[in-house]
Amino acid sequence: MPTVRFQSGEMVMGRWPGSNLYYEVKVLRFSPKSQLYTVIYKDGTELELKDQDIKSATGFRTRSRSRSRSRSPARRRSRSRSPARITRRSSSQSTPNSRRDAKLKDVLEVRLKPLVGGPANPTKPVENNSNNKHENKEENDTANKVTEKPEAKVEAEPEMSQGRYNLRRRKDDGDAKAVEVKQLQLEEEEAKPTTVPAATSTTPLDFGGRIGAYFWLLFLPAWVLFLLLQVTLVDPSLANFPPPLPPLETLFDGQALGIVLLWTLFQALLYILPVGKVRVKSMPLRTGERLKYRTNGFFAIVVSAVAVAAAVYQGVDLTYIHSNFLQLAVASFLGSFLLSVYLYVRSRYVPPDQLALGGNSGNVVYDFFKGHELNPRIKNFDLKFFCEMRPGLIGWCVINFAMALAEMQEQHLEAPSHAMILVNLFQLLYVVDGLWNEEAILTTMDLMHDGFGFMLAFGDLVWVPFTYSLQAYYLVTHPNPLGLPALIAIVAIKLLGFYIFRMSNSQKNAFRRNPSDPKLAHLKTIPTATGKSLLVSGWWGVVRHPNYLGDLIMALAWSLPCGFSHLLPWYYMIYFIILLVHRNSRDMSECRRKYGSAWDEYCQTVRYRIIPGIY
Numbered sequence: 001m002p003t004v005r006f007q008s009g010e011m012v013m014g015r016w017p018g019s020n021l022y023y024e025v026k027v028l029r030f031s032p033k034s035q036l037y038t039v040i041y042k043d044g045t046e047l048e049l050k051d052q053d054i055k056s057a058t059g060f061r062t063r064s065r066s067r068s069r070s071r072s073p074a075r076r077r078s079r080s081r082s083p084a085r086i087t088r089r090s091s092s093q094s095t096p097n098s099r100r101d102a103k104l105k106d107v108l109e110v111r112l113k114p115l116v117g118g119p120a121n122p123t124k125p126v127e128n129n130s131n132n133k134h135e136n137k138e139e140n141d142t143a144n145k146v147t148e149k150p151e152a153k154v155e156a157e158p159e160m161s162q163g164r165y166n167l168r169r170r171k172d173d174g175d176a177k178a179v180e181v182k183q184l185q186l187e188e189e190e191a192k193p194t195t196v197p198a199a200t201s202t203t204p205l206d207f208g209g210r211i212g213a214y215f216w217l218l219f220l221p222a223w224v225l226f227l228l229l230q231v232t233l234v235d236p237s238l239a240n241f242p243p244p245l246p247p248l249e250t251l252f253d254g255q256a257l258g259i260v261l262l263w264t265l266f267q268a269l270l271y272i273l274p275v276g277k278v279r280v281k282s283m284p285l286r287t288g289e290r291l292k293y294r295t296n297g298f299f300a301i302v303v304s305a306v307a308v309a310a311a312v313y314q315g316v317d318l319t320y321i322h323s324n325f326l327q328l329a330v331a332s333f334l335g336s337f338l339l340s341v342y343l344y345v346r347s348r349y350v351p352p353d354q355l356a357l358g359g360n361s362g363n364v365v366y367d368f369f370k371g372h373e374l375n376p377r378i379k380n381f382d383l384k385f386f387c388e389m390r391p392g393l394i395g396w397c398v399i400n401f402a403m404a405l406a407e408m409q410e411q412h413l414e415a416p417s418h419a420m421i422l423v424n425l426f427q428l429l430y431v432v433d434g435l436w437n438e439e440a441i442l443t444t445m446d447l448m449h450d451g452f453g454f455m456l457a458f459g460d461l462v463w464v465p466f467t468y469s470l471q472a473y474y475l476v477t478h479p480n481p482l483g484l485p486a487l488i489a490i491v492a493i494k495l496l497g498f499y500i501f502r503m504s505n506s507q508k509n510a511f512r513r514n515p516s517d518p519k520l521a522h523l524k525t526i527p528t529a530t531g532k533s534l535l536v537s538g539w540w541g542v543v544r545h546p547n548y549l550g551d552l553i554m555a556l557a558w559s560l561p562c563g564f565s566h567l568l569p570w571y572y573m574i575y576f577i578i579l580l581v582h583r584n585s586r587d588m589s590e591c592r593r594k595y596g597s598a599w600d601e602y603c604q605t606v607r608y609r610i611i612p613g614i615y
């Protein structure tokens with residue numbers, strides 16, 4: 001039976017996740033169930049740490065001193081490049097290496113301070129001597145990776161070599177208070193994946209917790225059913241409740257299920273074909289691991305388009321999708337449900353370091369809903385990545401196309417209406433852009449942090465194809481003629497939104513991939529304790545989520561072609577505002593947890609979340 005080494009209220013030294021840095025933290029509680037300590041850092045960050053990541057303050061100081069005398073070879077190697085010894089030159093005089101080292105010094109100097117100092121955190125020196133200061137910095141995870149891990153080196157060095165730290169921490173933040181701990185087996189330690197805050201049953205629950213999970217589990221499918229029943233009505237309205245329900249036995253259709261299965265298998269086949277960009281690695285996960293992905297989404301949509309065109313040419317009646325929409329949605333729902341059951345079961349057998357934070361409340365329904373395993377894979381086949389980018393997303397475009405054909409049939413038109421063409425083109429552009437930049441999805445919350453469970457499986461396979469296509473469905477039976485000025489205005493709105501969306505996403509993505517990209521050299525950044533920096537000028541200096549702003553403007557352009565007669569085609573816009581506001585707050589909490597006071601500083605500098613001057 002393991003003993004509880006530290007008591008609530010005790011001040012100890014806690015390791016900062018993913019690094020070898022130890023900070024003074026206060027023990028809040030110990031969970032006998034998870035065997036984890038909840039600790040609070042001086043900047044207010046609460047984390048759960050394993051016993052081995054906590055040292056007693058007394059023992060720590062003693063060992064820390066002895067460390068400065070005895071050094072491992074790895075330490076000596078990194079010390080020989082100690083930034084402390086580098087005299088800074090002006091950029092015109094300096095060599096690339098010295099410039100990098102000088103900048104590294106700057107980065108490291110500022111990176112560590114806010115966690116223990118800062119206005120909100122009265123600083124209590126733990127150990128404070130100038131030599132130690134720089135030694136500590138070398139202990140930073142990123143710095144270690146530069147010395148020890150060839151793969152991480154490629155990623156980490158540019159981040160450290162960037163010279164854009166225009167937003168400097170106050171000088172009077174004083175000395176770096178992070179204290180290094182003696183690591184007798186430093187090399188061994190560094191070879192291991194970095195320590196991660198374990199996913200525990202005390203991780204705060206999202207989406208209204210356990211009760212919320214029951215609610216969403218029932219509400220989301222019911223809501224999709226409600227929307228799909230509404231859109232067939234002449235006068236769709238919230239007042240039509242409940243809408244006329246077809247006989248239950250008609251909802252399930254074997255043929256529809258077969259089509260959904262075939263479509264998914266077809267997409268899976270395209271996904272595994274060795275075509276397109278060979279293999280892209282993800283950003284390092286919390287474990288330090290970097291997964292490989294095949295990003296051939298653009299190829300997949302082109303082949304799918306050719307296949308659909310060939311099928312139509314061969315006489316396949318695509319309007320089947322319109323007339324059997326409900327059955328196809330029910331079949332997809334069944335598929336997503338079975339997939340979620342599989343995901344839940346397998347998540348119970350994977351090692352803890354492959355689990356997402358959250359999704360492990362111990363409550364079956366919550367965990368099933370939220371998802372637990374971060375990147376479930378069958379061999380190299382990544383289920384989450386595949387579901388998020390392929391069957392639903394490409395399926396959405398096929399549905400839209402089918403609606404254009406159905407509109408022509410229903411309204412006896414020779415060609416689709418202008419409104420239908422706009423909706424089709426706008427949404428096709430959105431999907432094609434997503435697939436063209438498929439790599440970018442690897443840095444999103446869903447891929448990096450969220451477990452794969454019912455919420456995402458249902459979202460990807462049912463919600464996206466069957467509710468994002470509602471505008472096209474609506475236009476089949478609700479014509480909305482558009483004059484030229486309206487057409488031009490709507491196209492202009494779409495292009496504006498797309499420009500903001502694409503530029504801001506590309507800027508962040510380029511920065512995350514290579515922080516020393518010369519094209520980004522003019523941007524200001526804030527360093528953080530993790531070694532990553534935050535952009536604080538450019539698009540990400542306008543608002544905290546410029547990409548959401550662009551996305552929202554595009555959503556507006558998708559609804560406008562449908563006119564103002566009904567609320568239904570505006571449903572996407574309303575849902576999207578709610579989704580992005582919630583997503584923004586989830587992302588803010590995650591960034592606050594990751595970056596501590598550096599994030600606060602970013603929020604103080606960039607005051608608005610999505611809409612400049614308003615929100």
Ligand SMILES: NC(=O)c1ccc[n+]([C@@H]2O[C@H](COP(=O)([O-])OP(=O)(O)OC[C@H]3O[C@@H](n4cnc5c(N)ncnc54)[C@H](OP(=O)(O)O)[C@@H]3O)[C@@H](O)[C@H]2O)c1
Nearest residue numbers: 444445446505508512533534535536540547548551583587
């Ligand atoms: N159509 C839809 O249904 C839908 C739904 C949701 C989202 N989306 C779109 O999907 C895209 C991805 O969205 P997302 O929610 O994953 O969020 P995101 O805005 O792409 O990513 C947020 C992450 O960016 C990094 N970041 C935040 N501020 C930064 C800064 N100042 N400098 C550098 N990095 C910063 C942080 O991660 P790290 O620091 O760890 O890198 C943060 O966690 C967006 O364009 C969004 O509009 C579409």
Ligand SMILES: CC(C)=CCC[C@@H](C)[C@H]1CC[C@H]2C3=C(CC[C@]12C)[C@@]1(C)CC[C@H](O)C(C)(C)[C@@H]1CC3
Nearest residue numbers: 388430431433434441446455456458459460463464
């Ligand atoms: C079930 C509910 C209510 C929510 C599930 C959310 C899920 C549908 C979205 C979460 C992240 C979204 C996303 C896209 C589609 C919808 C989500 C999966 C995206 C793939 C659409 C295309 C874009 O270009 C994108 C930037 C790649 C999007 C990434 C995020």
